[in-house]
Amino acid sequence: MANFGSWTTPITSELVVRAAAGLGGTSVHGRTVIWAEQRPEAGGRTQLVRLTDEGPAVDLLPAGANARTAAHEYGGGAWWVAGDTLWFADWADQRLYTITGSGPPVPMTPEPEVPRGDRWADGCVTADGRWALVVREHHPVGGGPADVVNEIVVLDVAGRLAPRVLVSGPDFVSDPRISPDGERLCWLQWSHPDMPWDGTELCVADLRAGDIGPVFGHSTVVAGRPDSGPGGTGAGESVSEPRWADDGSLWFVSDRSDWWNLYRWVPGEDRVEAMVTTDAEIGGPQWVFGQSSYAFLSDGRVTFASSRNGLGYLAIRLADGRIVDVDVPYTSFGSIRADGDRIVFVGASATTEPAVVSVTVDDSGAVASTEILRPPRDLGLDEEWFSTPESISFPSSGGRTAHALFYPPTNPDAVPDPGELPPLLVLIHGGPTSAARPMLQLGTQYWTSRGFAVVDVNYGGSTGYGRAYRNQLRGQWGVVDLDDCEAAARWLGEQGRVDPARLCIRGGSAGGYTTLAVLAFRDTFAAGASHYGVADLEALATETHKFESRYLDGLIGPYPGRRDLYVERSPIHHVEGFDRPLIVLQGLEDEVVPPNQAEMIVDALRAKGVPVAYVAFEGEQHGFRQAANIRRALDSELSFYAQVFGFTLPDAEQIEPVLVHNL
Template sequence: MATYGSWPTPITSELVVRAAAGLGGVSLHGDTVIWSELRPEEGGRTQLVRRTGDEPPVDLLPKDRNARTAVHEYGGGAWWVAGETVYFVDWADQRLYAVTGDSPPVPVTPEPKVPRGDRWANGCVASGGRWVLVVREHHPSGSGPAEVVNEIVVLDGTGEVAPRTLVTGPDFVSDPRVSPDGSRLCWLQWSHPDMPWDGTELCVADVQWADIGPTLADPRVIAGRPDAGPGGAGAGESVSAPRWAEDGSLWFISDRSDWWNLYRWDPGTDGVTCTVAVDAEIGLPQWVFGQSRFAFLSGGRTVFAFSRAGIDYLAMRLSDGRVVDLDVPYTSFASIQADGDRVVFVGASATVEPAVVSVRVETTGAVTATEILRPPRDLGLDVRLFSRPESISFPSSEGRTAHALFYPPTNPDVTAETGELPPLLVLIHGGPTSAARPMLQLGTQYWTSRGFAVVDVNYGGSTGYGRAYRNQLRHQWGIVDLDDCEAAARWLAEQQRVDPARLCIRGGSAGGYTTLAALAFRNTFAAGASHFGVADLEALATETHKFESRYLDGLIGHYPARRDLYLERSPIHHIDGFDRPLIVLQGLEDEIVPPNQAEMIVEALRAKGIPVAYVAFEGEQHGFRQAVNIRRALDAELSFYAQVFGFTLPAGERIDLVPVENL
């Protein structure tokens, strides 16, 4: 028998990062598949990997290159393929490069006047490969968010014609895509205070080609609309992921029916029709560029992923409009690509880490010829060690129902102490417009295999449950999210599945804010862990980057008109409410939540005498990418809980105790 929290487990922090690779985008061209891998053991850089036919996979980029863009700070869409050429943005200088075959990378964009002043993302290639249409985010010297300009620019791959702006004016643009016959260009645009999940516009323009490249004529909005009212009133239409079909029609995802479903624009009739209507989410919030949740198969078929009750599924729309489910053993899908009857995607399940998977799909919907192109790690673990998520729903404030994924403590080699209930970790995802991911994550199993219960809460405002659910957080950040996280913990305690005296809360970024707010304003939780969390909402509103510089208008209220709410809901201004232990983990190069936010709250708790631990990480931005820092963050948090709750750390792991002041 062993006390919950002290269970010995092979899922150590070293295993969490060993040979780990975060699989990102996928590209499929004929028998060649290219994908990206974020590698913590290589300093957190992103490598591109190519596999052709049955040949072994090969790395495409030299070891000093990192395919990562800083556009919107969150990035995504940092690379794309045209024939034999791969275009990618290098993290160091943010310039766009081209790689053909085994040749070294060649810069496509000029060196900016300001280091990293021109950032590129989300491009496509047209007219035989000469012209590259791409999003540029321009940062003038010493600029603040108001001076940053986002545009669609055309680049000449031969270098003969200087870069030229095609679309400018909106605060943000994305997804420039040229129709198969080259006659039209589509793109998405939106402006403050909207975020892309509030309201975007899908635009189409006629394209005329000349020696200087494309010029646009008759630009028009064919779908989407800005969110209505100051700060957003929930009446907008969020459109994403435009894709041209071979017949010249334009498909896209829209939430005009409350759910992010599939639609089609016919240039002949200039009409929009719904092609897939399900009470589930096909789309995702556009935090990053380049997400792909549907793709075209041969014979007028479309393959797509959708999320229902927190779990992903894969399906196919037939040419006659019927939808059939595809029998594949995964609960999470990303980066779906297709060619002919072949589908390639990143898939994961409750017991399998993400893998790059290839399948063949018959016209009947039968799935054949499954091949794992990039397998998950061989962890060498008994699958009985893995806690499998349960989709739960529970009552919350104002008669609402909230949702979560619950992971019970699981370890076949340990018997719990008689009569003891496990401590609970309430996970708060970032965003806050994001969602819990229904897939094997060793960072979660690290806790459940030690005897912690974990609940990953999809509080009101999360995606995956329709626009109305997403809009529950309108002007209610710091209220609805707290209510739902408390409700999840209390409901599980009432069900006698967790120890009501050992309820903990942890989260990163926006989840870190909810963690801090829960400790400042509520008394449900016995301890908390804030990973690069927001302590001062006013500072966030005035110091953050362009993409999120007006985000809080919709989450709280317009600043400075509603400065009272910013002060009222900022944990830093309510130190008197803190009386529970807290650990704070922070990257020192974070541009989204600057380190001073963490340091302010830590200093305040020190002065008040509240138990507090602070771990800062050199060289880390918003989220930890380096293996040594990921390990340190996990082990430091575990040692913090061990000291707070008085259980013994497993022998043999040699976990250093994090200093906890005032304990």
Template sequence: MNEQSGTGSSAHPYGAWPSPVTAEAITAGTVGLSGVTVDGQDVYWVESRPQEEGRSVPVRLLESGRTEDVTPPPFNVRTRVHEYGGRCHAVLDGTVYFSHFLDDRLYRQSPGEAPVPITPALNVRYADPEADITRSRLILVREDHRTEGQEARNELVAIAVAGGNDEGGRVLATGADFYAAPRVSPDGRQLAWTEWNHPNMPWDTTRLMLAEMDEDGGLLNARVVAGGVQESVVEPRWSPDGLLHFVSDRSGWWNLYRLNGETEAIWPMEAEFSVPQWEFGASRYAFLEGGEIVCAYDRAGKTHLAALKRGPAFWTLTPLDVPFRFVADLQPRGSEVLVIGGAPDRQLCVARVSPAGAVEVVRESGTWTLEAASVSLPEATEFPTENGQTAFAFLYRPRLADVRGPDAQLPPLLLLSHGGPTGAAQAVLHPEIQFWTTRGFAVLDVNYGGSSGFGRAFRQRLEGQWGLVDVQDCVNAARFVAARGDVDPARMVITGGSAGGYTTLCALTFHDTFAAGTSHYGVSDVEALAKDTHKFESRYLDGLIGPYPQDRAVYQARSPVHFADRLTRPVAFFQGLEDRVVPPDQARTMYEAVRARGLPTVLVEFEGEGHGFRRAENIRRALEGELMFYGHAFGFTPANVASTLDIQNSAR
């Protein structure tokens, strides 16, 4: 029920509450945070700014506590390796090296100087730079697109920081389909990295490689030291005393290990010490100068921060009492660690954390505020699903100070189906969720089978079952909260982006639980996706559905576009025209099929946007447009909305 249903509050139709959380306020006052980096005593991070057309900017924290932008406009510190990118900058003695999104070249920016390119324009991309200080170079992942009509080639290369890289770098390792996480030992004599081949994804099967480096920087005696079939090894990292550490799920859980003559499990636990490597540069543990390892791990839908310390005979793990339920991007600075953290009542922020758990916030991701009486806090929810199994979700109830819904009515439900499909719902203060709850919607953020954070077996529930297990879990989640009396079963809608968009379209096509839905750059035809997507995911569907074209009939049976005649619900579509992961034709074809059915529908396409929306005006339009679409479906007029929406087959 509505939490604000007491006396003294005024009644407003659900969906039309006078919310102060406007799309304008969200985009004007929020930045994305990533890429925390420490250079000596200096701290850097990267801000993705919707108000600057999504430009990503490294920011330096000064000793005075002020901050300054490192790169001037129009430089955009992003990479398109694997299309999802990730870490693409490094800092050495105050000089920043970075990938510029507009031309894919590497640049050097020394203090007080303009950025200077150190690689030519060659149609290659770079990611995950690691400093090889001994040889004055960077070691990176390079994705080579120079051979037209062929799949891009991924390699490890060395780039001299002084320039002169006419061929785009010296190749150090080649032959595998994918590379990640090159890491140089403290003495500069060894290089570790991970690699894997089609049809595997890095959360399925990877190899941890180790090689010596000769005086010239070439690799010798490269060998596998961990990983293999049905083992995902990620996040190799060297301790200050030269021991190689890594995270492996050989036990069924991503746990922390080290090589000390033989492989040693540091702290076996049914918990996840890493995340699926969609982007480069994940960092969930860090070495402090006192010998502790500060680590973040997921257990029961919550991220914990703890300190591991080696005693005379065994390790000890001490939880840190920090106000965060999500922690990422751990980077050491002496006896403290820098993190990105968030909580149900706190937006993401960059913060310093001491070994004792003291926290100092140095950058908030948002300037927008919401009074505590209007903040909807997540309720951890377990629900039964198919085959006697359980899945998980966070329920956010409608909440706005001094406002309630009409008497004898239940609120509508907005179910969120995350992407990936290995993503995960996180219990942090999301402005977008509060956008809905302060308007009278209940929101259910679902961790369906296949989500990360619950161990390898939970992730593998989707093997061969994509479009079935995820959909059944979302349907069962919605039915569970409706049967419990939390929401109106006649006014439940589903929304999702990318893989979540596919789950949305399957749920609307093959089930009758939801009254409407929205697909943000979602998949409607998995057969077309198998034929037309980028290298990183070009064989992903082998595991999620089956090998193609051998299992073509299964691909067709799981594609909503072929079953539009079953649709009876309104569907909205929002799509970036530069999307290389899910091409725009996926949305256009399904939109036309829905429109031909005579159902209310809309397709909004965004110039200059790829897989996900970064520009403020497009984020606003998508958020407000989705609200307006549900207003049309349920007969309410949203408050504080400036956009317009051209709904086809509108009966109103």
């Protein structure tokens, strides 16, 4: 028998990162499939991999190249394929490059005035291959976030003409897409203070060829609506993922029915019609470019991924409008692409890490064959080691119901001490407009296999439960999220499933803010861990990058008009409320949450005498990508809890103890 937290486990931090790869960004053309792999053991570099019928998968980028854009800071849409040419933005200089065939990368954009000052993403290429239409985020010399300009730019593939601005004016643009006949261009646009999940506009313009590239004609807004009123009222329409079908209709995702569902606009008839309506989310918040939750199959069929009750599903809309489920053993889906009868996606389940999967379907939507193109890691572990999530709902403040995924402690070799209940680790996702991911994550199993219970909370404001649920956080960040994470912990304690005296909370980014805030303002939790979390909301509002520089208008209130709320809800101004141990982990190159925020809260707690640990990481931005740093972050947090709660680590000799001041 062993105390919870002291269980011996093969799921170490070394296993968490060994040969790990974050998969995404698929592309399929006939029998050729390309996908992206973020590799922690290669310093977090994103490699592109191609697989054909002619042999094994091959890496496409040379040593040192890194297909990652810094546009919007969160990136996405950093590469695309046109014919036999691969386009990608390189992380080091943010210039756009092409690789044709097996040739070397060739720069397609000029050196900017400011190093990394022109950031490229989310492009498309004309049918003749002569021109590329790409989103450019331009950072001028000496400029701040307010001076950054986001535009759609025309690039001359032959390199004879300088980049030319095609769409400018809105604060943000994305998804430039050319119709199959080449006569129309669509794109998305939105402006402050809206975020793309608040309100966007889907625009369509007539397009004609010119000596200097594509030229605009008449343009119109065919769907979407900005949010209205100071700080937003929830009356907007969020549109995403516009895509032209072969018949010339324009499909897109919209939340006009409360849920993100599928619609299409028919040119000439100038009407929008619902194509898939369901009480489930198709797609998600547009934090990054290049998301893909649906794709066109042959014969008028469309495949799409949706999320309901915290779990993911794959389905097909047949040409007659009927919806059929695709029978595959996955609960998480991303990067949906299709060609003919073939669907390619990144899929994962509660017991399998992400894989690149190819599924061939027949005319009725039934699965004819399945092929794993890029398998998950061979972890060498039986499934009995993995805690599988239980979707739970529980009461919270104001008569609301909140949701979460609960993972009980699981270890086939451990027998807990009789009468002991496990400590609980409450996970708070980022965003805050994001969601818990229903898939095997060794970073979670690291805890459950040691004897921790884990609950991943989809508090009010999270994606996956409709727009009304998402809007519960309007003006209430630092209130509703705190209420719901407390409610989850207390409910599990009342159910007798966890130890009410050992409730811990951890989160990154926005989840780090919730962690800090609940420790400053509430007394439910015994300890917490903030990963690059926000301590000073006012500093975030005035110092963060352009994409999020007005985000807090909707979450808290317009700044500086409601400065009182920013001060009232900022943990840094209420250090007198901290009396529980805290560990803070921070990347020193973070442009989203600058390191000074972490250092302010740590210094204040040290001075106050509260037990606090601080671990800073050179070379890391917003989120940890390097294998050594991912390991150090996990092990430091475990060492922290072991010291706070007084349990013994069975692999203590392999874990560098973290220094906890004032303990």
